Amino acid sequence: MEIIKLREDYIKLGQALKAAGLAESGVEAKYAAQDGLIQVNGETVYQRGKKLVDGDVVTYKGETIKITK
Template sequence: MSEPVDVPITGEPIRLGQFLKLAGLAEDGTHVKDLIDAEEVKVNGEVETRRGRQLTNGDLVTVGPDRAKVILVHQP
């Protein structure tokens, strides 16, 4: 399994579908739906079937061998 990629976001929470695209784990909304329907997406080690799941700072999202971590960036 690969090291997780830190993906900065400027506001919490972010929806799982949006995060998958932002992190480059999904190409578009259709790909997000396909991945979730196939139960290939995990959040913090648990299979997630809700595209609208709210993610917060530190959540770890896994798709196959690829992993991405939500990192909240505070705006000045």
């Protein structure tokens, strides 16, 4: 499980995927979201700009990212 520590109050989904090395670009994150391939807290999300906050858990490509403060 990858852990991303927040520097601000939130991080956008696309930025989190790139920071974790699961997306090489914002475009890749955008298409993954549009295709419904990403889950946040167990629910499919379709917006790459979704704001993630402390405690959120992202699942993509069989990998898990936890957002912490």
